[in-house]
Amino acid sequence: EDKVVQSPLSLVVHEGDTVTLNCSYEVTNFRSLLWYKQEKKAPTFLFMLTSSGIEKKSGRLSSILDKKELFSILNITATQTGDSAIYLCAVPVNFGNEKLTFGTGTRLTIIP
């Protein structure tokens, strides 16, 4: 059965700290891994990773994939209160359609 596991489930840090969020997966026919950020409403897309070892970066956020060890990390440096959100990791399953399996998410809270 395809599985995506995120850790930790929740994290509370102070503004300015650096955080690392983890996502491990077990899927057949791995093609890519996606990260989303969910504040109060709809999840919004952050990154899609397909190649191992290549970092994707957007401002203070970066993510990398390890296809050998079957995991990805999302790093956020110099955290701000606006980074408080649920971070979701997902992988496509069932080749032939775009169905995604999501992890449980990590709830990140930044204290001013």
Next chain:
Amino acid sequence: DVKVTQSSRYLVKRTGEKVFLECVQDMDHENMFWYRQDPGLGLRLIYFSYDVKMKEKGDIPEGYSVSREKKERFSLILESASTNQTSMYLCASSGPGTGYEQYFGPGTRLTVT
């Protein structure tokens, strides 16, 4: 900009009522999805549709049905609402130009009393 809209942000219904949740997307996407989101359980797929009148069960279809009569609209139906269907419901869409990326609506928080 892709826009996915959902008919209600908040909804309160009584046990046994029939509930309709509607989702509309404006990007001509083939694929549409309904998820529910519960604390500690993440997003779980209820149903999805990859074409008009086509539907497939997701991981938790029990107690739900769907309808897709037009490409832009995907409806989730709770035939007889129960308290364990109290949840956040999220709709999403994707198409050939989006890769695996799904675009989400703002969600409907449904409370069944």
